Amino acid sequence: MTQRGLIARRKFLQFLAASPLAANTAIASSIATLVAAAPGEAVAQSYDVLRGARRALGPDGIITAPGDALDVFEFEPAAKKAVLSQEAPLGSAPAHWGYLQSGVDGDVTRDANRTAYAGYNIRVKRLVDVRKVDTSVSVFGESWASPIFICPVSSLGAYDPEAGVAVARAAGKRKHQMMLSTVDNANIADVNKAHGTPAWFMLYPTDEWSVTQTLVKRAEDAGSPAIILTVDRQGGRNTETLFRERRLDDRDCAGCHQPGFVNEVSRKTNFAGIDVAKVTNLYGTGMTWEFIDRLRGIVKGKLLLKGIMTGEDAKEALRHGVDGIIVSNHGGRAEESGQATIGVLAEIVDAVGGRVPVLIDGGVRRGTDVLKALALGATAVGIGRPYVWGLAAFGEAGVDRVLEILDAEFTTIMRQVGALNVKQLTRDNVTRA
Ligand SMILES: Cc1cc2nc3c(=O)[nH]c(=O)nc-3n(C[C@H](O)[C@H](O)[C@H](O)COP(=O)(O)O)c2cc1C
Structure with a gap:
């Protein structure tokens, strides 16, 4: 797939993820709703989460849309999964994943x-x-x-x-x-x-x-x-x-x-x-x-x-x-x-x-x-x-x-x-x- 093709595919997936058509994304994530309520307004409280629809993870326990993430750590396994399952021209790329994660010597x-x-x-x-x-x-x-x-x-x-x-x-x-x-x-x-x-x-x-x-x-x-x-x-x-x-x-x-x-x-x-x-x-x-x-x-x-x-x-x-x-x-x-x-x-x-x-x-x-x-x-x-x-x-x-x-x-x-x-x-x- 060309670079442009890859972008188009990703945009389409993002559109799907944000769409009401997607069964598990019927509403914006509850945590995102909580965040949106915060700036400059009354401070959101954690019970707001309970008013949103339940947000299930993917079958592998990994988030499937950015709005699902509760913290930045939840992006790490999602990123690994994406890097290891890329299509051509990059393909599955353990070395690219290693490049990102690596420190030096014993980290x-x-x-x-x-x-x-x-x-x-x-x-x-x-x-x-x-x-x-x-x-x-x-x-x-x-x-x-x-x-x-x-x-x-x-x-x-x-x-x-x-x-x-x-x-x-x-x-x-x-x-x-x-x-x-x-x-x-x-x-x-x-x-x-x-x-x-x-x-x-x-x-x-x-x-x-x-x-x-x-x-x-x-x-x-x-x-x-x-x-x-x-x-x-x-x-x-x-x-x-x-x-x-x-x-x-x-x-x-x-x-x-x-x-x-x-x-x-x-x-x-x-x-x-x-x-x-x-x-x-x-x-x-x-x-x-x-x-x-x-x-x-x-x-x-x-x-x-x-x-x-x-x-x-x-x-x-x-x-x-x-x-x-x-x-x-x-x-x-x-x-x-x-x-x-x-x-x-x-x-x-x-x-x-x-x-x-x-x-x-x-x-x-x-x-x-x-x-x-x-x-x-x-x-x-x-x-x-x-x-x-x-x-x-x-x-x-x-x-x-x-x-x-x-x-x-x-x-x-x-x-x-x-x-x-x-x-x-x-x-x-x-x-x-
Ligand atoms: C994959 C990778 C590549 C990096 N490339 C550069 C670079 O080109 N120039 C640079 O000054 N720092 C580079 N850094 C260091 C970052 O600018 C930054 O100092 C570091 O990532 C901060 O630590 P954190 O990853 O724990 O947030 C790189 C870091 C990573 C993870």
Whole structure:
């Protein structure tokens, strides 16, 4: 089936799922109804669920429509099922599933990102009128409806034929900011158009300066106001979970994944028309702080570093004129340090001292995680795998529902801590568990 055919089929399935014709989707899901009742109005209560029709899962215990999901975790098995049952040209793709899920070595850091959130508890506050809560944040003068942003994830085409464009439409409609990876299958101009306002561009500069320059210029010409340099992939990595899943994949992977940089980026349209003959490496480029100075010299808008994990590096970044820090370990896909991002957030926020925004990602799966990170000083909080689960399972509608769930959870916990807006969140809202 062609890419267009795949999109048409998915849209048709989504239409069916939303239609009253579908026996198990006679009404919008009760949880969605609950969420819809919430913004700015009287706060929905859990008994509202009982007024909706019963929502059965599929025979395998997996959700069959995005509106059925009660939390973002329910998208994970749905995504796995979708990736393993794709039609041609991708076909059943255990290796693609492994790529998404993988951390490095034993996935200890990936899992630590998640579990470390349990190391913080939330301090609630009673008797505040919280019927109207404003979840918006301002970052570099941009107004985002929610502090939750979409992290750059490469090769989204493995999960949806429209790749970053489908994500951009979903995020843009909800006014969430997104960052596009250099090595997504969609290009920055198309993504910016689909998003409605320009996305931020995440840069893998390569080891060829003229290529770096062109990538930056293209993003800026497309309107992107911020360039994010990812600095955590220089050391190489052992994505063992991917390699394990590869054992189960009986497709001819080499048919697409030919050796050599030209082949590596042949489906990555941000490189279209760029002479990459001299590029030898996307990641192991030998970057040092001098490279940051050089890049600073050509980036006209904001420059952020993604992958900072210590206060020392954050201070050094400021000395080199960086406009923002993203506390990240690549979702546990860079180093197997065992160090969760939330565990170093306060150290980095203190080192930065309010001079530039500090963003964070890694292991964020609940609105309560978002609140904890904001309370510890983050300006905004990113999600990676959860939106890709939504994308793989249900395309744009899945991404939309992931964001809807996280926004609803976040709004609810804002109310419970008596915060009427994000600026009111402080370290007093959390305590060590
Ligand atoms: C499949 C996959 C591909 C990724 N590709 C990139 C990338 O191209 N550039 C980048 O800076 N980060 C990349 N990341 C890291 C994410 O931007 C983000 O830091 C991470 O996913 C957050 O953790 P979470 O998945 O637990 O939410 C990738 C993550 C995943 C899961």
